[in-house]
Amino acid sequence: MLQVNYIVDNRDHVLERLAVKNFKQPELVDEIIWLDHRRRRTQMPLNLAESQANAEAKKVGELMREGKKGEAEEAKLNAGRYKEEIKKLNETLEEIEKEIQEKLVLLPNLPHASVPNGLTPEDNEVVLENGAKPNLPADALPHWELAAKYNLIDFELGVKITGAGFPVYKNKGAKLQRALINYFIDEAEKAGYKEVSVPLMVNEASGFGTSQLPDKEGQMYFVGLDNLYLIPTAEVPITNLYRDVILKADELPIRNCGHTPCFRREAGSYGAHVRGLNRLHQFDKVEIVTIGHPDESYDILEKMSAHVQGLLQKLGLPYRVLRLCGGDMGFGSALTYDMETWSAAQKRWLEVSSVSNFESFQSNRLKLRFRNAEGKTQLAHTLNGSALALPRIVATLLENNQTEKGIKIPEVLVPYTNFEWIE
RNA sequence: GGAGAGAUGGCAGAGUGGUCGAUUGCGGCGGUCUUGAAAACCGUUGACUGUUAAAGGUCCGGGGGUUCGAAUCCCUCUCUCUCCGCCA
CATH class of the missing domain: 1.10.287 (Helix Hairpins)
Structure with a gap:
């Protein structure tokens, strides 16, 4: 706000x-x-x-x-x-x-000076591309077929017990997912983010604090009996930990990370783009959140972006970084980088992370302040990013690493999976 | 699910109609003393709004009411805690 x-x-x-x-x-x-x-x-x-x-x-x-x-x-x-x-x-x-x-509350945040003009995703600026796209044979399979072939993910079973968009992970599929979560958390901790484990449901004040409410109410699952919302991202509970807080200047920056499932209604989406793991109602994500001094928030944003890119590099995934244009940015963001991995079998880029600086837009709603050099209270800046969202990472890993022998697990993950191949 | 208690400044905890934005303690900050630190002592220490700066105004969980005047009395909502029951 x-x-x-x-x-x-x-x-x-x-x-x-x-x-x-x-x-x-x-x-x-x-x-x-x-x-x-x-x-x-x-x-x-x-x-x-x-x-x-x-x-x-x-x-x-x-x-x-x-x-x-x-x-x-x-x-x-x-x-x-x-x-x-x-x-x-x-x-x-x-x-x-x-x-x-x-x-x-109807006014979105003001975009940073570096935000490109534009209305649609086509107008986003490609900041950089990194990593070689693998050359797969013509008969390479998309991840949903690989998932079936190796018995990793059961979409039908998820439909039975819940509905579309709630997959069931099995066997090495479940283990791969758990390995990635642990790997991402460990990497975040190495980078200085303290792990928190937070509630998956939040009250209305929290939804308002990070600006999901009132404008994006339809995007969240709502438990009416208790007036609680299922979190669409860990950003909501983690950032709201600091709602109504006045920090000391030397406490900044505060850096947290956490793994949570995320729940999104995603009303109105359908078709090929939502096939398989591309778009889900429930998915897992490791999130990094920073509360920083206004003078430092753009340096922090670059560091967070670098952390996310480091993960993609270590996993050996080709990726690109986008600077979102004004029209494609989120409501509360002043500057957003999207990270996309190249999905070799689908032959398209998949968004796996979004790193944003909200400046004081959220903190004004949160009443999240710090005491500055003059001893006065001042709004802090909030930032967050996915590091990383699981399903599309799983999708690209399966697709890009498929061989005749099976799917090769990236080296950095082997200590976490305890297997090198999915066969 | 049943019964009860409570919500006051960073924390603890006074305050039951007027000089209470709020006693006191702890914590924080500044100082004295000290080679330095601790202890002790002295001072200081809520947020928001407003102004060049003041003055002024608002806030004792939220909302409403009584009164010239409410942290204090009444109504209502929300939340928290304790005990019992159930249960991972």
Whole structure:
């Protein structure tokens, strides 16, 4: 959530940046500025009336103690006169504040200066490509056929017990998945991220804090009986650990990692692109989250990006890094890098990680602050990234490493799987 | 599922109608003393809003009410804890 004062002080800049994000309701900006003016014009007389009423009320107490009953009664009447005015102004003020809030939550974050213009994924900027794409024989299989051939994943069984998009992992498929999770967590810890294990359901305040709510409500599974949401990503519980917290400057940066299943309704998706592991309602992910000083957040973003790339390199997967264009970026992000691996049998790039700097967009909602050099509270910056999302990694590993003999497990994983081949 | 208790500043814990944004202790910060540290002592220490700076205003779980005046009284919601039951 943007700060009202910032919008008021930087109107033109805000409008210009929102245009890069292809924001469709720029009129909200001026509406907010106008409402803020009204808020101030209401606040001032209200505070004055409150001040006078307070003074009269205090006087009543003093007069009563001195036994001046008549004067006390008079003061009571005086104080009573402010009451109606206060009530009226207060109602107006609350109305204005509510309206500001309603408009404010509709504004996305402002994109960083380096974000390319554009509307669709085609407009994303390819920052770099790394690793050689394997040359597979013409009869190479997509991962869903490999999964069936080697009895690794049972999609039909998942449909039976739950529904489409909830696969059942079996045999070496289950072990490969567990190996990857442990590997990713170990690597994150080596890089300085402290592991946390967090709840998979969150309340409404948490959903709001990281800006899934109110705008992306339909994307989350909701447990109505208890008013809880299944997490779409570990970003939500991990970042919300620091909701309503004022940190010391020397505590920054705070770095956490964690493995969780993620649940996504993904309403409206279907077809070839969601085949197999490409798109699921439930999947596992290791997430890295950093809370950093505003001056350092873009350095931190590069480090997080480098960590993710390091994982892909060690797994021997060809990948590319995209800088998302304004139109393709998430609602709360100021700059996002997407990492995609080359799926050799499907012959397409698959997104396996998304690393974002939210600047103070989330922390403003979270009330996540630190005490700066002047001793004043200041909003911290929040960042997060997948390191990594499991299913598409499994998919590309299966596809890219298929041979006549079977599927070769990357060397770094063997200590975790305890097998070298899936045969 | 049943019964009860509670929600106050970073933490602990006072406060049952007026001078309470809130006693006190711990913790934090600054200082005295010390070669240095500890101890002791002195001082300081909530957030938000507002202003050039003040003043002023709001906040004692959320919302509503009574009153000239509410942390304190009433209603309501939410959450937490304890005991019993069930259970990984």
